Amino acid sequence: MEAPDKSALRALVRELVRAILPDQRRTFSEQLCAVLAEQPIWRSATSVLLFAPLADEPDITPLLEEKSPGIIGFPRFNPKTGSYEACSIRTHAELVSGRFGVLEPGAGCPVVSLNQLDLALVPGVAFDLAGRRLGRGKGFYDRLLAEVRGHKCGVAFDAQIVSAVPEEPHDMRVDSILTPSRWHSCRGMD
Numbered sequence: 528m529e530a531p532d533k534s535a536l537r538a539l540v541r542e543l544v545r546a547i548l549p550d551q552r553r554t555f556s557e558q559l560c561a562v563l564a565e566q567p568i569w570r571s572a573t574s575v576l577l578f579a580p581l582a583d584e585p586d587i588t589p590l591l592e593e594k595s596p597g598i599i600g601f602p603r604f605n606p607k608t609g610s611y612e613a614c615s616i617r618t619h620a621e622l623v624s625g626r627f628g629v630l631e632p633g634a635g636c637p638v639v640s641l642n643q644l645d646l647a648l649v650p651g652v653a654f655d656l657a658g659r660r661l662g663r664g665k666g667f668y669d670r671l672l673a674e675v676r677g678h679k680c681g682v683a684f685d686a687q688i689v690s691a692v693p694e695e696p697h698d699m700r701v702d703s704i705l706t707p708s709r710w711h712s713c714r715g716m717d
Contacts, residue, residue, distance in 0.1 A: 532693045536661060540653040543686040544583045555684055556586040558707035563590065563648075566710055568678050568703075572645035574598035576613050576675070578682075579622055579630035584650045585682055585707075591619060600639045602671065603631040611671045613639040641674035649701065654681045658700035658713030659692035672699035680705050 547555070563569050579601060580586045591599055600613035604626040614632035616622065625631035641647075649668055653661040660681055662668050672679055681701040685708050704711045 533661060533664070536689065536692065537652050537664065540661070540687055540689065541583065544684060547684060547686065552684075553586070555707040556580075557589075559585050559682065559705060560587060560590055560593075562707065562710055563587075563705055564593070566705075568646055568680075572597070572677075574600070574639065574644050574646075574677075576600045576602070576641075576644050576647040576649075578602060578648065578650055580650065581629060585684060587648060587682060588619065590648075591616070598639055598643075600644065601630075601632050603636070604667075611667050613641055613644065613671075615639045641671065642676045644675055644677040646678045646680060647672065647675045648680050648682050648705070651681050651683060651687070651701075653687050653689045653692055654683055654701065654704050655689055655692045656704070656711060656713065657691075658702060658704070659694050659698065660701055661689075661692045666697060669697055669699045672701075678702050 574597060577587055577590055577599060579588060598615050600615050602611040603614045605612050614636040616632050616636050621633055621636055622630040623633045651660040651662055679701040681704040683704065683706055685706045688706065701713060703713055
């Protein structure tokens, strides 16, 4: 059972994000990608986990072309395990509609070991500056992030940064947060 303050925070932040107009969302996504391109961790990473956005999330899929060659993974739901795994893709054409209506690698895309990723870019409903992440409430990304040994970076619009995210023992923190206006290192912020 999840803490009730997580549900209230999730509803509040979703309302803020809903207020972002489609043109603003595109502009913010472009700005976010530009901020990431300036980061040494991005430039040096040879294996990166991206994600295909839901309608209310920043779109970082243009980064797919920027990281070639290298290993570019996207999460794919594995119904046998009930969890997500990373699978390597080379082009947008390899993304298909997945279980939750999110684009994910097709069945022919090879699985990539999560512990070999240099950088994992992850969505969230909200983040705080200590790296606490509020997801959608199912724990899928917490389980995925538990296996990632590389740098974990939360990706969000500025409106999704809050003063504090409630934390439970199973919640995984991110090492940094990327927004359209900044790159924030969360290490030592607690």
